[in-house]
Each structure stands twice: as C-alpha cells, then as structure tokens.
Amino acid sequence: MTWHHNERASRRVVRLGSREIVTEGLHLSFWADISHRCMTASWPSFIAGAALVFIVFNAVFATLYWIGDQPIANVPDGAYIDYLYFSIETLSTAGYGDMHPQTHYGHFIAAIELFTGIFSMSLMTGLIFARFSRPRARLLFANNPVISTHEGRPTLMIRIANERSNIISNATAKLWLFKNVVSKEGQSIRRFDELPLLRSESPALALSWTLYHVIDEQSPLYGLTPEDFAANGLSLVVQIDGYDIVAAQTLSARKAYDHVEIRFGHRYADILGTAEDGRLLFDYSRFHDTFEAEDFSPQS
Numbered sequence: 001m002t003w004h005h006n007e008r009a010s011r012r013v014v015r016l017g018s019r020e021i022v023t024e025g026l027h028l029s030f031w032a033d034i035s036h037r038c039m040t041a042s043w044p045s046f047i048a049g050a051a052l053v054f055i056v057f058n059a060v061f062a063t064l065y066w067i068g069d070q071p072i073a074n075v076p077d078g079a080y081i082d083y084l085y086f087s088i089e090t091l092s093t094a095g096y097g098d099m100h101p102q103t104h105y106g107h108f109i110a111a112i113e114l115f116t117g118i119f120s121m122s123l124m125t126g127l128i129f130a131r132f133s134r135p136r137a138r139l140l141f142a143n144n145p146v147i148s149t150h151e152g153r154p155t156l157m158i159r160i161a162n163e164r165s166n167i168i169s170n171a172t173a174k175l176w177l178f179k180n181v182v183s184k185e186g187q188s189i190r191r192f193d194e195l196p197l198l199r200s201e202s203p204a205l206a207l208s209w210t211l212y213h214v215i216d217e218q219s220p221l222y223g224l225t226p227e228d229f230a231a232n233g234l235s236l237v238v239q240i241d242g243y244d245i246v247a248a249q250t251l252s253a254r255k256a257y258d259h260v261e262i263r264f265g266h267r268y269a270d271i272l273g274t275a276e277d278g279r280l281l282f283d284y285s286r287f288h289d290t291f292e293a294e295d296f297s298p299q300s
Contacts (some may be wrong), residue, residue, distance in 0.1 A: 031154040039134075046131070050124060055089075057120070057153060061087040061113045071106025072299050074099050091117040114261075137251035138163040139240055140287065145257055146266040147215070148293040156195070156221065157211040158238055158257075159268050161287060162205050169241035171205040173197060175213055177220055180233040193220045205242060207282055208271065236262070266290040 011024045038046060048108035062084040065071055075082045086099045090113045101107040142159040150157065158175070162168060175195040182188055198212040215221045224234075236257040244251050273281040 004112050035127075037121065040132060046127075053120070057116065058084060058087040058091055061091065061109065061116075064109050065106065068105045068109070069103065071101060071103045071109065072099050073102040074203055079296075086141060087113065090114060093117055093121070097125055127248045135244065135247060135249040135251050137168075137240065137242075137244075137253035139253040140284075141238065141255040142268065143288040144261050144263045144266075144290060145236060146263045146268060146290055148265055148267050150214075154215040156215060156262075157268065158236075159208060159287070160205075160211065160238075160240065161208045161284070163255075165206060165244075166246050168205040168242035168244055169203065171202040171209070173202075173209070173211055174239045175211060176237040176239070178233075178235045178237065179220075192237075195219065195221070199258075202242075208215075208287075210268070211238065226262075226264050229262065234259045234262075263290055267293045 010120055011022060012026075013020055013022055038049075041049065062080060065083040065086065066078070066080050070078060072083065072086055075086070082099070088094075089096055089099070090110055093114065101110045140161040140163050145156060145158045147154065147156050149155065156175075159171075176192050177195050178190060178192045180188060181191045195213045198214065200211075202209055204286040213219065213221075224232075228234075238255045238257075240251075240253045241253055243249070267290060269286045269291060270284045271286050273283060
C-alpha cells in the first residue's frame with residue numbers, strides 16, 4: 001500500500017513534442033533542480049515567483065524588526081507596516097535614511113538582511129541575464145511533413161523557414177525516425193534510425209529550406225503505408241543547428257512529428273513569387289498549406 005502511494009505521489013506528465021508521457025517513481029524535490037525550473041518557467045511564472053520570494057523575505061524581516069525593542073529609529077508607534085517599508089529599503093539596498101537601526105539587535109538583523117539582499121539581487125540579475133541572453137532559434141517548421149513524388153521518386157519532405165530573415169551560416173539538419181519494435185527476446189523497445197537527407201547542410205539559411213529524404217530500398221520507410229505508420233507508432237524528429245551571425249551564437253532547434261501529422265500524397269504550396277515591383281515575394285501565410293498530389297504513388 002505504501003509503495004503505491006509513493007508511486008502516485010511522484011507521478012507527473014512530461015510532454016515530448018506532441019506526445020504526453022506519464023512518469024512514475026522518480027522522487028525529485030522542487031528545490032533539487034531549481035535553476036532549471038527558473039530557466040524553463042514562463043516569464044509570467046518567473047516574475048510572479050520572484051515577486052512572491054521578495055514579499056516573503058520582507059515580511060519575515062519586518063516581523064523580526066517588529067518583535068524587537070524599538071530596533072529602528074523614527075518608527076511611530078512601532079507599526080508593522082513601517083518596519084515592512086524599512087525592510088524593503090534595506091533588502092533592496094535603497095536606504096533612504098529616514099529610518100535606521102538604533103540598537104545592536106536592529107543592526108544585527110539589518111546586517112543579515114543586507115547580505116540576503118545582495119545575494120538575492122545578484123542571483124536574480126544572473127537569472128534574468130541568462131534568460132535574456134540564451135540563444136533562441138526563431139525557426140518555423142511546417143505543421144505537417146508530406147510524402148509525395150520529388151524528382152520521380154517518393155520522398156519525405158519537411159519545410160523550414162527562418163523567421164528572423166537573417167543569415168544562419170553553416171546550418172546543418174538531421175532527421176530521425178522513431179518506431180516501436182519487438183526484440184527477439186519479445187521485449188517492446190523504441191528504436192531510432194537516422195534518415196539520410198539529399199542535402200543536410202546549408203551555407204546560409206535566410207528564408208526557407210526544404211529537407212528531402214528519398215524513400216528507396218535503403219530507407220526504413222520503404223514500402224510502409226499510413227496504416228503501418230500507425231501500427232508501429234512512427235514519429236519524426238528534426239534537428240537544426242547553425243551559427244547566427246547577428247547574435248554571434250550557435251543556435252539549435254528541434255521539431256517532433258507524430259505519425260498522424262504526416263500527410264501522404266501531398267505537396268507543399270508554393271510560397272515564392274514575384275511582387276508587383278519585380279522583387280522576390282515570400283508568402284508566410286501559405287507556409288503550412290499543402291495540396292493533394294494527383295500523380296503520387298507510394299511505389300513510384
């Protein structure tokens with residue numbers, strides 16, 4: 001009974017791409033990886049958490065001042081709210097000067113609060129800088145991979161675009177296939193294979209890039225139907241790496257696709273055209289659009 005209770009208590013949901021996985025049995029306290037939580041939390045959650053910590057710290061130190069024997073000068077009637085204001089001034093190192101410690105007890109608590117303020121402000125500055133400065137690849141992945149004929153051969157295609165429209169130099173792409181298989185011992189395992197691409201490198205990724213994997217006899221996808229994709233739980237993972245010239249940082253982005261997102265016998269809509277003044281037109285509004293290819297045959 002106790003074992004099952006602990007297992008339920010440690011249950012959590014992990015999202016990998018479009019798939020949700022329930023994990024059990026891992027006992028990890030909230031504070032065990034607090035730096036990772038601070039880096040991965042959303043900005044509203046991060047700011048709300050920082051504000052909550054700030055309020056709690058000041059409330060605790062204000063209480064310590066309040067229970068003392070007039071430790072702070074110029075506090076009328078020893079009101080708690082005035083001690084709270086003094087705590088905020090001390091913790092933030094503002095120190096306006098109207099209120100100041102006047103006893104050894106007051107100096108002692110103020111010294112502890114000053115150290116706490118300096119330490120917490122340094123930590124918060126580092127976290128905010130790390131969140132702002134970490135590299136983010138603004139790459140747009142098509143909602144659906146497509147499989148249709150390309151250069152006379154059945155081909156898996158995935159379209160990518162650089163949302164910043166700057167140059168990502170030496171961009172490299174890798175495409176992985178994940179599937180469920182049963183070993184000779186009867187064990188169900190998740191196996192992955194790298195799918196070779198016609199062109200896995202781009203010297204300058206500025207607008208769009210379409211990845212092509214030819215489904216020939218050497219491809220793990222050869223001869224598979226949509227029903228086979230579903231039966232084997234097939235999924236795809238795309239990994240893009242490159243160097244952002246403007247930010248002078250190495251960028252990395254990934255996208256996972258489940259088998260239900262792959263469209264057989266479809267092509268991507270054309271997004272390149274010519275504007276009225278003759279310049280090249282890149283239409284992001286059609287980036288995710290696909291249409292049915294009438295001439296497609298899986299065995300063509």
